[in-house]
Amino acid sequence: MTVLSGLWSRATYAVARALLAADPSLLLVRYDLTGTGYIRRVRSADPDPVDEQRGGLLDSDMSRTLPGAFMPDLVQLARTRPHHHVVLMPPAVVEPEAVAAACAGCLVDGVPLSDLIRVDSYVTVVHGDYLLDGLNNGSDLATLGIQAGEDDHRSLADVVVRQIEYADTLVLWGSRTDGGPFDTAHLRALLRHLAPWAAQLHLADDLIDATDLAQRLLDTRRHRWDVPDTLARGLEGFTLGVHEPHPSSDVVTAVFRACRPFHPQRLHEMLWAVNAGVLRSRGHLWLASQPDVVISWDLAGGGLAMRTLTRWLADTPEEQWHQFSDHRRLAASVEWHPYYDDRHHYLVFIGIDLNTADLHRTLTHCLLTDAELADGEATWRGYTDPFAGCFALPTQPPTAPRPDFHETHPRQP
Missing domain, CATH: 3.30.1220.10 (CobW-like, C-terminal domain)
Known part of the structure; x- marks a missing residue:
């Protein structure tokens, strides 16, 4: 499983679609929050969903509890489609570390989830147009109307840095050449300073070599389970x-x-x-x-x-x-x-x-x-x-x- 996170969902989903185009056997499991719960869609390279389900609210802060709801779906896929690669795309405001914690703490019939699923890597997609604004934005998610629940008091900047710092691979989406602080070279340098331990990939525009992208993001074995959280x-x-x-x-x-x-x-x-x-x-x-x-x-x-x-x-x-x-x-x-x-x-x-x-x-x-x-x-x-x-x-x-x-x-x- 590759976990594909990103606060800017359009860029993240564009990367996911490119991966599907490169490998017809690949499955994308995507979760999106709604006002009353969440919706889960399973897709392949075919434009029609393989499966689609809705779920109700799990807790007052779904950023912490929703990853636990992923586990039954992933177990079912592991059992019905063994030896397949799955890309998991959590909701935009869910931090990859919460997914890792859910995976680490999950037992299936007394057996650790890691015996059924190997987490290959955590990939975070960052939109170059909004990165610096996101890092400077201390507004809480509720003020911005994108909170994961009534008890979700994180700031936008908190989510951005945690998604970047937990990643094994960072994908910078978009290209800026205005020479200012939003220039692509500046953004790439900033990402390197924020997460010097992560591999980095730049996608300059909408024309993506899907095969090359898949080779650089899938089956990398970059994730190390023994590395602690950033702090x-x-x-x-x-x-x-x-x-x-x-x-x-x-x-x-x-x-x-x-x-x-x-x-x-x-x-x-x-x-x-x-x-x-x-x-x-x-x-x-x-x-x-x-x-x-x-x-x-x-x-x-x-x-x-x-x-x-x-x-x-x-x-x-x-x-x-x-x-x-x-x-x-x-x-x-x-x-x-x-x-x-x-x-x-x-x-x-x-x-x-x-x-x-x-x-x-x-x-x-x-x-x-x-x-x-x-x-x-x-x-x-x-x-x-x-x-x-x-x-x-x-x-x-x-x-x-x-x-x-x-x-x-x-x-x-």
Whole structure:
């Protein structure tokens, strides 16, 4: 199965039709949200649907629960059409990670779904005309009238970055040659900075070589099930971003890494300055006043979310370390510090013409000074902390993160 996602459905469906044209045996399973539920269509190269069904509302937030409804359909296809390739096209606002979570947690008659279906790759189609607007748009989906349910409070930018960052392959649709920030070269550079781990393909116009496209998108075996979600990548030893302080097509990535903790008050005061002009920032950090908690950092569309991600190994009894992944334990052992243990910061900032030197100075100013370090942890825990009460310490490593601290920053011209 290839999962084909994209917020701009017309471009995504155009790619799906090209794949069908290249392989008559291929099946497309497409889901679209309606006002009262969803509609599922199964298509082949023939223009008439192989099958079409409607389903009612599953939950108040179908972006999370709808992927679970895909599973019975996929199981039926796997059993009736074994050894066939299927392209799954979720609704535009469903994130591919939700599909992956549904696949990972699905048992069929006590047998894991992975025994019936092999996920080949996750492909995201991005429309070049709207990418930059989408990344800058902090409006929630309900305001735009495209939410997946009454409890769906995600922003448009959240959906765009999560679809891009989870992809194994990115397809940029359309071509711009106006020389401005929407130029195709700029957009391709921006996608490379956002997801340096993903393969990238550019479709310049409506004339598509369907056979070549199918060879580049199907049976690639690009998906790695053991790679964590984006915010946990750096903690598990995977690349979170590539430091490129000199602009490539005006796009800059600044990677900030340090071990000494942030002072909570200074960091809070500098949140706006740190994110001014930033399109996307992500990663994890720790606060001197809350040294037990790994805190995630997640900015898109001008809105910053900080969450409890997990706990540090240093604050977990060693007999419980087996609950952490092999990647996490290996990464911690490689970078273990004699004083800070496995605590550290790993933050990535992506934007247009960012001043990386100023950004680094601002973040360094937020770290504890030598004198403050000398006061010790007991003093740190007593600091005035604007984040107090925001980050609950997880009871065990697998605890899922929850949104705790949000702040929206005005976008600079």
